[in-house]
Amino acid sequence: MPSDYVYxxxxxxxxxxxxxxxxxKACYCHGYDVYGQIISRAGWFEYLLLMFKGExxxxxxxxxxxxxxxxxxxxxxKEASIRAAMNGGVAGTNHxxxxxxxxxxxxxxxxxxxxxxxxxRLWSECGQNIEHWKTRLQDPQEDExxxxxxxxxxxxxxxxxxxxxxxTLRQSLDLLxxxxxxxxxxxxxxAHRKALETSVGYPVSISSxxxxxxxxxxxxRDQGSMLYLILRLPGAAxxxxxxxxxxxxxxxxxxxxxxxxxxxxxxxxxxxxxxP
Amino acid sequence: xNHERLFKTESHWLTRIGKAYLTERVVLHGKDxxxxxxxxxxxxxxxxxxxxxxxxxxxxxxxxxxxxxTSYPDPSIWPNHVAALAGSVRTTPSLGLMAGLxxxxxxxxxxxxxxxxxxxFYRAGRWCDEGNALEEFVDNxxxxxxxxxxxxxxxxxxxxxxxxxxxxAKEYGFAEGRYLKMAFAVYEHLNSKYxxxxxVAAVHAALAADMGFSCEEYQLILTPCFVTGMAPCFRxxxxxxxxxxxxxxxxxxxxxxxxxxxxxxxxx
Numbered sequence: 001m002p003s004d005y006v007y008x009x010x011x012x013x014x015x016x017x018x019x020x021x022x023x024x025k026a027c028y029c030h031g032y033d034v035y036g037q038i039i040s041r042a043g044w045f046e047y048l049l050l051m052f053k054g055e056x057x058x059x060x061x062x063x064x065x066x067x068x069x070x071x072x073x074x075x076x077x078k079e080a081s082i083r084a085a086m087n088g089g090v091a092g093t094n095h096x097x098x099x100x101x102x103x104x105x106x107x108x109x110x111x112x113x114x115x116x117x118x119x120x121r122l123w124s125e126c127g128q129n130i131e132h133w134k135t136r137l138q139d140p141q142e143d144e145x146x147x148x149x150x151x152x153x154x155x156x157x158x159x160x161x162x163x164x165x166x167x168t169l170r171q172s173l174d175l176l177x178x179x180x181x182x183x184x185x186x187x188x189x190x191a192h193r194k195a196l197e198t199s200v201g202y203p204v205s206i207s208s209x210x211x212x213x214x215x216x217x218x219x220x221r222d223q224g225s226m227l228y229l230i231l232r233l234p235g236a237a238x239x240x241x242x243x244x245x246x247x248x249x250x251x252x253x254x255x256x257x258x259x260x261x262x263x264x265x266x267x268x269x270x271x272x273x274x275x276p
Numbered sequence: 277x278n279h280e281r282l283f284k285t286e287s288h289w290l291t292r293i294g295k296a297y298l299t300e301r302v303v304l305h306g307k308d309x310x311x312x313x314x315x316x317x318x319x320x321x322x323x324x325x326x327x328x329x330x331x332x333x334x335x336x337x338x339x340x341x342x343x344x345x346t347s348y349p350d351p352s353i354w355p356n357h358v359a360a361l362a363g364s365v366r367t368t369p370s371l372g373l374m375a376g377l378x379x380x381x382x383x384x385x386x387x388x389x390x391x392x393x394x395x396x397f398y399r400a401g402r403w404c405d406e407g408n409a410l411e412e413f414v415d416n417x418x419x420x421x422x423x424x425x426x427x428x429x430x431x432x433x434x435x436x437x438x439x440x441x442x443x444x445a446k447e448y449g450f451a452e453g454r455y456l457k458m459a460f461a462v463y464e465h466l467n468s469k470y471x472x473x474x475x476v477a478a479v480h481a482a483l484a485a486d487m488g489f490s491c492e493e494y495q496l497i498l499t500p501c502f503v504t505g506m507a508p509c510f511r512x513x514x515x516x517x518x519x520x521x522x523x524x525x526x527x528x529x530x531x532x533x534x535x536x537x538x539x540x541x542x543x544x
Contacts, residue, residue, distance in 0.1 A: 002525065003528050005522065006529070006530045007528060007530065008529075013536075014526035030533060033536070056542055097371060144399075146392070148381055148391050161281070254289065255296070260291060264306055267301065
């Protein structure tokens with residue numbers, strides 16, 4: 001008998017132990033026995049795709065997601081979400097706090113999951129029509145209303161602080177294409193990258209590449225965004241732990257770099273007139 | 277654009293927000309924190325830090341009523357529920373309360389409705405400034421399938437916070453503002469045409485418009501506003517046995533998916 005309050009799920013079923021209704025004897029993910037079959041027979045990325053999409057993926061799809069996960073696993077300290085986790089780690093914060101800071105800073109419209117979501121929305125709007133892409137990249141907003149997310153300040157999926165596509169990103173794109181469907185988004189992005197970069201004026205970023213991979217995997221923008229956030233956490237964790245051991249004395253403290261343009265100087269109490 | 281602009285701020289950050297001259301003094305928007313701003317209540321100082329100016333006592337008191345009026349110590353409210361779960365599993369106050377605040381940036385309550393409602397009133401105001409009818413603007417929004425944030429409420433038909441807020445608006449001199457009147461005009465139209473009710477998000481946003489906040493300022497101002505309700509939720513579950521906060525039995529996860537299937541029967 002369930003309690004008065006129930007949760008509904010279309011993909012997760014639990015069967016209770018005979019002696020304890022709160023403990024599971026078996027769990028099923030989209031109908032498959034998790035502890036009886038999935039864990040022993042599936043790979044991590046096969047399980048992930050099953051969980052998100054509802055069906056066992058093709059081996060090529062699991063392989064593509066695994067390669068993408070490796071591309072995203074560690075973007076290094078230059079990436080803002082990693083740097084955020086390092087700022088937590090260096091002071092010996094809670095591990096979850098470091099990862100929360102990484103998720104928060106890694107969620108943005110510049111290089112984060114919100115930018116990826118916009119990219120995936122544009123994929124659904126523009127498909128493989130390059131003229132549509134060129135138009136929408138110049139004006140990617142959904143509508144004129146204000147929102148909790150600010151307006152984009154650059155073409156989504158492109159890096160306004162870049163000159164040319166970095167070698168590492170080009171290597172990643174070329175590698176992922178080898179695992180991607182021949183008529184899919186990654187192939188199209190590789191073939192049209194230079195034309196799009198010329199139109200935008202700056203190079204593609206990791207958001208574009210990841211979005212195209214998620215499109216090829218048949219994921220929607222919400223699923224893509226969640227996976228993008230998850231798959232970038234390993235590097236954040238490793239860098240946070242490293243800085244904890246490294247110690248704060250070796251970590252940048254920018255105080256001397258910050259210049260106050262209108263510094264009023266030390267406080268001077270007002271002088272009372274007419275008094276000695 | 278290219279990377280050249282990054283050189284400028286790689287090791288130098290010129291700013292006007294202020295600075296902590298550690299061991300010496302702190303400047304916040306041109307004033308000494310410990311000598312010129314020390315008289316302010318914390319929430320008033322928070323407004324000063326966002327707005328870069330002192331909005332005055334009445335604005336601070338009006339906004340204080342937003343925070344006070346939404347401090348519900350009730351763990352059935354979803355952000356509070358997160359804080360309560362955090363206490364139940366014995367994690368830390370910062371993690372529990374910040375996670376609760378973070379999910380307050382939601383679509384059916386909290387930050388998105390507040391920002392969208394404020395934006396709605398500003399856009400409606402511009403529409404009316406051009407000589408058009410308010411009702412026409414509302415109907416246009418509705419015909420475009422847009423949610424009219426602040427009207428209707430997910431879990432109730434009335435909102436006990438409205439009368440409270442209107443009393444405070446009267447007390448602090450904001451009861452006659454253009455946008456507050458507009459909020460009620462929109463309600464009259466939506467109620468007569470669609471049977472909609474109004475919730476406090478519309479009243480709060482209209483008053484915020486009358487106080488002249490931008491959407492970003494308003495979002496920042498309201499970001500911590502549920503936190504007072506979360507703290508007691510955290511403490512309440514922290515005092516009870518571990519994991520005892522509304523536990524879920526297996527059968528309370530009601531399954532609607534495909535039937536059981538064998539891994540080997542569906543090869544890829």
